[in-house]
Amino acid sequence: xxxxxSKTITIDGxxxxxxxxxxxxxxxxxxxxxxxxxxxxxxxxxxxxxKLCTVKVxxxxxxxxxxxxxxxxxxxxxxxxLNDERLSLTQMLFVEGNHICPSCEKSGNCQLQAVAYYLGxxxxxxxxxxxxxxxxxxxxxxxxxxxxxxxxxxxxxxxxDVDGKSVFGLSGRGIGSTLVVNSTSGLLGDTNLAxxxxxxxxxxxxxxxxxxxxxxxxxxxxxxxxxxxKDVQLGEEHE
Amino acid sequence: xxxxxxxxxxxxxxxxxxxxxxxxxxxxxxxxxGLLELIEFDRTPLTDIKHCGPCDVGIVEGGVCNAxxxxxxxxFRKNCKVLVAIGACAITGGIPAMxxxxxxxDCFQEVYQYEGGLEGHQVPNDPELPLPFDKVHPINEVVKVxxxxxxxxxxxxxxxxxxTDLLNGREPKLDYEMLHYD
Numbered sequence: 001x002x003x004x005x006s007k008t009i010t011i012d013g014x015x016x017x018x019x020x021x022x023x024x025x026x027x028x029x030x031x032x033x034x035x036x037x038x039x040x041x042x043x044x045x046x047x048x049x050x051k052l053c054t055v056k057v058x059x060x061x062x063x064x065x066x067x068x069x070x071x072x073x074x075x076x077x078x079x080x081x082l083n084d085e086r087l088s089l090t091q092m093l094f095v096e097g098n099h100i101c102p103s104c105e106k107s108g109n110c111q112l113q114a115v116a117y118y119l120g121x122x123x124x125x126x127x128x129x130x131x132x133x134x135x136x137x138x139x140x141x142x143x144x145x146x147x148x149x150x151x152x153x154x155x156x157x158x159x160x161d162v163d164g165k166s167v168f169g170l171s172g173r174g175i176g177s178t179l180v181v182n183s184t185s186g187l188l189g190d191t192n193l194a195x196x197x198x199x200x201x202x203x204x205x206x207x208x209x210x211x212x213x214x215x216x217x218x219x220x221x222x223x224x225x226x227x228x229x230k231d232v233q234l235g236e237e238h239e
Numbered sequence: 240x241x242x243x244x245x246x247x248x249x250x251x252x253x254x255x256x257x258x259x260x261x262x263x264x265x266x267x268x269x270x271x272x273g274l275l276e277l278i279e280f281d282r283t284p285l286t287d288i289k290h291c292g293p294c295d296v297g298i299v300e301g302g303v304c305n306a307x308x309x310x311x312x313x314x315f316r317k318n319c320k321v322l323v324a325i326g327a328c329a330i331t332g333g334i335p336a337m338x339x340x341x342x343x344x345d346c347f348q349e350v351y352q353y354e355g356g357l358e359g360h361q362v363p364n365d366p367e368l369p370l371p372f373d374k375v376h377p378i379n380e381v382v383k384v385x386x387x388x389x390x391x392x393x394x395x396x397x398x399x400x401x402x403t404d405l406l407n408g409r410e411p412k413l414d415y416e417m418l419h420y421d
Contacts, residue, residue: 094331101420102327102334102391108421117418123330123387127380130332130339219421226416 009073011055024064024075025053029237034230035077036086036115038093038204039152040065042237044161047153050093052086052115087119094124096175098133098147099205105214106206108222112150113205114229136181138189141211142200149179149207159199167193179207247406248294250281250319254308255335255375256301258284259392260326264298266395277406294319296405302332303376307369316382321405324384325398327391327420329377334391336375343373386411389420 008015009024011033018027023046028035039050048066055064056076064077076082093099093112101107133146151170156179159167167188171180183190193199195210203209219225223232253261261284267274282291291297291311297319303309316322327333338346347362378384388401388411397417404411 100337113420132340
C-alpha cells in the first residue's frame with residue numbers, strides 16, 4: 001500500500017518524515033527533534049495554549065502541537081528569534097503566578113522550571129503580579145496549589161478523557177482564569193479524585209502534588225537537575 | 240597584581256535575604272585568596288564598611304521589603320558600574336515574597352502577638368525601624384540590574400564562574416547544572 005513514511009517536512013533544514021494525521025510536534029519528537037513545550041503531552045489531545053512550541057511554517061507562526069504536518073512544509077524552530085519569544089512566554093508564566101522555586105516540592109522535577117533552564121532564563125524580567133490564588137489542601141492525598149498553575153489543562157484533559165471523572169475545569173477568561181474543581185463545595189476533598197488517577201500524575205508544575213512525597217528524592221538528584229528537558233523528553237519518546 | 244589601584248572594587252549587601260548567598264560566596268573556599276589578588280572589598284558584611292563608595296561591581300542579595308532596602312539599593316546603583324542580583328530573593332522576591340498575599344498587619348500580629356514564648360506581645364514600633372512595604376519586590380523592579388545570578392543560593396562554583404567570567408571581560412555564562420532556581 002505504498003511506503004508509509006514517504007512524506008516529509010523540513011525542520012531547521014533537516015528532512016523529517018511523517019505519517020498522515022501527525023502534527024509537526026509528533027513528527028519532530030519521533031525524529032529526535034526537540035521543540036520546547038509545556039501544555040503538550042503526547043498522551044493527550046493537543047491543547048495549543050502555552051504557545052511555547054510556536055514554530056515558523058512557511059513564514060507564519062503556528063503552534064506545532066496542533067498544526068498537522070503537511071508535505072513540503074518548511075519549518076523553523078531552533079532559531080534565535082523563536083527561542084527569544086519562548087523565553088519571554090516562559091518569563092510571563094513565571095510572573096503571572098507565584099512560582100517560588102525554593103519553597104516548592106516540585107523543584108527539580110518541574111517542567112516550567114526545566115524549560116526555563118533550557119532557554120537560559122536568568123531572571124523573570126517582567127514585573128511580578130503576585131496574584132492572590134487559593135490553596136486547597138482538603139483532599140487526603142493530593143494538594144492543589146493554584147499559585148503554581150499555568151492553565152495547561154493537562155489535569156482537565158486527563159481527568160475527563162482518561163479517568164472519566166471530569167474533576168477539573170478552567171473557569172473565567174484571560175488573566176481572570178482559574179482552575180476550578182467539580183464539587184458543590186468547590187473543594188478537591190469533595191471530589192472522587194484518587195491519587196492513582198491519571199489527572200494526579202500529569203501536572204507539569206507543582207500545582208497538583210501528591211501529599212507526603214515532598215522530598216523522598218532529594219534536591220540535586222531530581223529529573224532535571226543534571227539532564228535537560230530536551231534529553232529527558234526525547235528519551236521518553238523512545239521508551 | 241596586588242596594587243590596590245589595579246584591583247576591581249566590589250561591594251556586596253544583603254537586603255531581604257538570609258545571607259545564604261553570602262555564605263555560598265564564602266564557599267568558593269581557598270579560591271577566595273586568588274580572588275583577593277584581583278578584587279578589593281568596599282561595603283560588605285565582611286568589611287563592615289557602612290556605606291558604598293564608587294565601585295566596579297555591586298552584588299546585591301535579597302529583595303526589597305522596606306524603605307531602608309531601597310536606600311541601600313539606590314546607593315549601590317549610584318556607585319556601582321555593574322550591579323548584580325544574586326539569588327532567588329533579589330531576582331524574584333523569593334521566600335520573603337511568600338508574605339505578598341498575606342495582609343501585612345496579619346503577618347505582624349502572627350509573628351509578634353500570637354506566637355508563643357514572646358514577652359510583651361506588641362508589634363515593634365520604634366521610629367528607627369524602617370518602614371515595611373506591603374509587598375516584597377525583586378531589586379530589578381526598583382533599579383536597573385545588569386546581571387542576574389539565580390539560585391537559592393547559587394553554588395560556590397556558580398559564583399566563582401560568574402565572577403571569573405566578569406573579571407576576565409567575558410559575558411558570564413553558567414553551565415546547565417550551575418543554573419538552578421532552588
